[in-house]
Amino acid sequence: MKILLLEDDTALASILVDYLEDEYEVTQTYSMKQALRLSEEENFDLYIFDINVPDGDGISLLKELRDFQNETPAIFITAFESTKYLKSAFESGANDFIRKPFDLEELTQRIENIKRHFGLEGxxxxxxxxxxxxxxxxxxxxxxxxxxxxxxxxxxxxxxxxxxxxxxxxxxxxxxxxxxxxxxxxxxxxxxxxxxxxxxxxxxxxxxxxxxxxx
Missing domain, CATH: 1.10.10.10 (Winged helix-like DNA-binding domain superfamily/Winged helix DNA-binding domain)
Structure with missing residues (x-):
């Protein structure tokens, strides 16, 4: 299973990559523009996007991908508490949402649920x-x-x-x-x-x- 991770917090990104690479193939970037380029060059099974990144935001990125008929499932991670971001995330085409700080096992279970729902098992x-x-x-x-x-x-x-x-x-x-x-x-x-x-x-x-x- 190939995951594209967009996360600009270097410490969290390192933790997530180390953890997820035990089970999945992970490509990580800090940049929305780079994430868009990678999504055009490769076929990923899952996107994990932070909402707030230096050169844009994950919600706008996912909306652009959906506009180009890219239906790859997506999970948003964010530190925002406001429900307006939750609403915007799902309106952009998100499939799940997790707030920081979160337990890594919770992220695993959300990924596994996506796998079952979208037929990503082997x-x-x-x-x-x-x-x-x-x-x-x-x-x-x-x-x-x-x-x-x-x-x-x-x-x-x-x-x-x-x-x-x-x-x-x-x-x-x-x-x-x-x-x-x-x-x-x-x-x-x-x-x-x-x-x-x-x-x-x-x-x-x-x-x-x-x-x-x-x-």
Whole structure:
């Protein structure tokens, strides 16, 4: 699991990185601009953002990411007591919120809850009979094992993580291809066709004029 940590308190950042790296892969930055650049260059499974950083704030950063259809789950950490920041955080697209000072185990439990909710564990049960190993890009049951291409695996995982909503072709294109390498909608249709062949067409439903929904 890859985490992008935006925290400008050097002492706290060091503690968090040392603690989290026992279980997760952590990239840490003190800068909002750097965090934005990193989010564009790499695919992260979770964002942990401080609200107040020297060159901006985590809430504005997350809102910008959401405007570009980046749906990576996010946890905010802050020393602010006012509920207005809590409201702003969730309005920007946050999934959880934790106030400083906090126990490190509490942060772990919040991360694990995000993992369960968004299907970030290594092996996911995607249908009553089929499982999906995210790391090996493999779908399997008691009788068969199919290895997906990297893009098929990424798209299936994305569908699963966003199974509560409709995902458009444009969103998939923006999340899995660089702008100058972006193919047409036919690439998404081909991936969806292949995934349906492996898991059953009833599990990826075409919502006319909007996109696809995983069921």
């Amino acid at each position: 092996v996911l049960k995607i249908t009553p009979t089929l499982e999906f190993d995210v790391k090996t890009h493999t779908i399997f049951d008691a009788h068969k094992r199919v290895r997906l291409t990297h893009k098929e695996s990424e798209c299936l995982h994305y569908f699963y993580k966003n199974r509560h909503r409709v995902v458009s072709s444009d969103e998939l294109l923006q999340n899995f291809w660089e702008f100058d390498e972006m193919p047409g909608d036919d690439a998404i249709r081909t991936i969806v066709k292949n995934l349906r062949k492996h898991i059953g067409k009833e599990h990826i439903v075409n919502i006319r004029g909007e996109g696809y929904k995983f069921e």
